[in-house]
Structure formats: C-alpha cells, structure tokens
Amino acid sequence: MRVRISALDTLFFRDGKPFSMGEETWADGVFPPYPSVFYGALRTWYIANHPGGFSDEIIGESANIKITGLHYRLSTRLFDGLYLPLPLDLVEPKDKSEEEQSEEEREKKCRVVKLELLQSSALTNHPLPALLQPSNQQEVETIEDGFISSDKFNHYLQGTLQETIIRRLKDVAQAEPKVGIGRVDSTNTAQEGKLYRVGMHRATDFEMVLEVEMPTGQFQYTTAFIKLGGEGKIAAIEEKGRMDALKIEKNTISLKPGRFKLYLATPALLKNGWQPNLKGLGIKAELVAAVLGKPVHIGGFDMVKKAPKPMLKAVPAGSVYYYETDEPAERILQELQGISISDLLKEQGFGIAYVGNY
Numbered sequence: 001m002r003v004r005i006s007a008l009d010t011l012f013f014r015d016g017k018p019f020s021m022g023e024e025t026w027a028d029g030v031f032p033p034y035p036s037v038f039y040g041a042l043r044t045w046y047i048a049n050h051p052g053g054f055s056d057e058i059i060g061e062s063a064n065i066k067i068t069g070l071h072y073r074l075s076t077r078l079f080d081g082l083y084l085p086l087p088l089d090l091v092e093p094k095d096k097s098e099e100e101q102s103e104e105e106r107e108k109k110c111r112v113v114k115l116e117l118l119q120s121s122a123l124t125n126h127p128l129p130a131l132l133q134p135s136n137q138q139e140v141e142t143i144e145d146g147f148i149s150s151d152k153f154n155h156y157l158q159g160t161l162q163e164t165i166i167r168r169l170k171d172v173a174q175a176e177p178k179v180g181i182g183r184v185d186s187t188n189t190a191q192e193g194k195l196y197r198v199g200m201h202r203a204t205d206f207e208m209v210l211e212v213e214m215p216t217g218q219f220q221y222t223t224a225f226i227k228l229g230g231e232g233k234i235a236a237i238e239e240k241g242r243m244d245a246l247k248i249e250k251n252t253i254s255l256k257p258g259r260f261k262l263y264l265a266t267p268a269l270l271k272n273g274w275q276p277n278l279k280g281l282g283i284k285a286e287l288v289a290a291v292l293g294k295p296v297h298i299g300g301f302d303m304v305k306k307a308p309k310p311m312l313k314a315v316p317a318g319s320v321y322y323y324e325t326d327e328p329a330e331r332i333l334q335e336l337q338g339i340s341i342s343d344l345l346k347e348q349g350f351g352i353a354y355v356g357n358y
Helices: 033-051 055-062 098-106 152-156 331-334
Strands: 003-005 066-075 080-085 090-093 108-115 114-120 132-134 146-149 163-168 178-184 189-198 204-215 225-227 234-239 259-264 285-291 296-298 312-314 320-325 354-357
Touching: 003 152, 033 055, 033 066, 033 204, 033 225, 066 354, 080 152, 080 163, 098 108, 132 285, 152 163, 152 354, 331 354
Parallel strands: none
Antiparallel strands: 003 204, 003 234, 066 080, 066 204, 080 146, 090 108, 108 163, 114 132, 146 163, 178 189, 225 234, 259 320, 259 354, 285 320, 296 312
C-alpha cells in the first residue's frame, strides 16, 4: 500500500532536547519527521478505521504494520517530482560566482558536486583506509537540508553523476515559529515564567509518501485524515498508485563487481554506533570510507507506560558508506537494495538503504 500525507496546517515535530514549560522557553522542531512519527500515526489511523475499534486485539494487530519505503513529493511552479534526502557525498562548492548565486536564489535550486575517493597513505588517526575529498582541492560545504530528484538519484546510484542540481528544504517548507504563554485558568491572566516558542513548519509544497504493509492486506479506510505531530495537527492521507512510486528496483542498477556504496534514505539505529552490521545480513564487505551527518536523537512517548521512551542515537538520512567486497553484485542488490539495515525498529522504517556504484 502506498499512501501520501499532505499537511493541512503548520506541523511541529520535537527534536531530542528536553522541553518543559517554565524551565525551557525554546523548543526546536525537526522537519521532515522521523519514521517513528509516521509509524505511530499509521497505527492510530489503522485502529480508528478498524471495525473492531480500540480493542486490545486490534491494538496488537496494528503493531504488525511495516513501513518499507519513505520519500517525498516536492511541488512548486518551478519543479514537481519525487525526491530523497541528498546523499552527503554531494557537496556545494564555495567558489560560486555572484551571478550563479543569484540565479540559484531566483530559481530555487543549488548546484552540487561529487566527492572523490582518495586512498590515504599519510599517518592519521582516521579509522578508515580512504578519505573523500573534492576534485581540484576546491572548497566545499555540506548541505544538510538538500533533496535530490528520483531520476537524478538513479544516475547517482549508477555512478554516472559528477554534478547536478538539487533542491533545498527552505524552498518547500517554511519555518513558522509559534510563540505562546501559559495562563492561570482561574483568572485568564499570563502565568509568570511560562513564555515559550515552538519551531513549526508550513509544508505547502512538501508531501510525504510512504510504502506500507498493512496487517490485513487490502486495508479499507473511511477517514482521509490523520493526526500528525505535536498539538494534534491534522494532515490529509490518501492511497496513491504508480504516480508516486520511486522506481528504484534491483534490476535497474548495474552494479560493478568488487565494490559498492550504501546510502541511507532514512535514519538508521545501529548497535555498532555508526557502522552498519552487513555481516549480520549475510554480506561480507570491508568498509573503506564513509561520509556521515550529525547524529540525530530518536525519542517519543510510550502511550502504554505513560512515560517518555528511551532516547536513541541514529545515523542521519543521507549518510553514505563505501565498501569493497568479493560478494557477487547480484547478491548485494538482492540483500540490500531498498532493505532496512537498521538493527532496531526496522518495522518503523528506520535504516532503509540503497546501493550503487562508485
């Protein structure tokens, strides 16, 4: 089942920092939300639409929901299509001319270039044998809010992409902070020390597409709305067909023998910290290089225990790993293409990976 979720109002998704009114005044939001947010919302939606209602049996049944894919539809007057988080080995050159910068600002685009793999012979405390650096030693910077179109992403996985045009989150989802204050119920006056600010986003040109396996196969729903994020905000949800399919299949990538790169489309919760356990998936490969983003913290609230969930540290979406291997290319594609490599919460959509050439 493929569903598209569209915001009808501003949305707020908390980051991992603590926020208690009267103690902290600034609550940062993250966007787009982590897969666990969608998983919780889908479970609630499933239970609400089930004839059995909120029974223990149906609640338990909803735990069998699986998110097997997550990507985005960006739609503006300048561009429209399916997008994925930008691979972090695609970076922005710092030496752009003023004319190019003005054009990018006007057309809401950004040119990025690919980092090149360099075998390092220098004495270093770097834990891996190879480094990634820009060609011609040019100065570059990482883009943490970038998105690459699905057709260009296919070229990226084929290994034929040297530079390309990507989009930025700020051009499709605008930050819209909300300021509030606590009140004394008896007098309706402001409560001292209770001024706060929350970081909301208005995603007018940004929709979220999920590939979902429902417990009962063909799922019949009666409501086209879903609660998403903080403050009980409502989003529209509808089932979609081929138009929103990502079209990254195992047989579309011709993988070269001896090596491959692995890209994370969603954050991954790894027991080894930042290194995937491919051996546990039956793949023998040596990690030679990696480009990672800042770790993200995954939390939440346990509705059964009525308490916050343990905070988990995850490798962010867009992170890329470079491997060398003796495994057949067909087996690597079969075992890793579009599969979750996360050690925890696979069913929630964490750690969805794609492999390609370098």
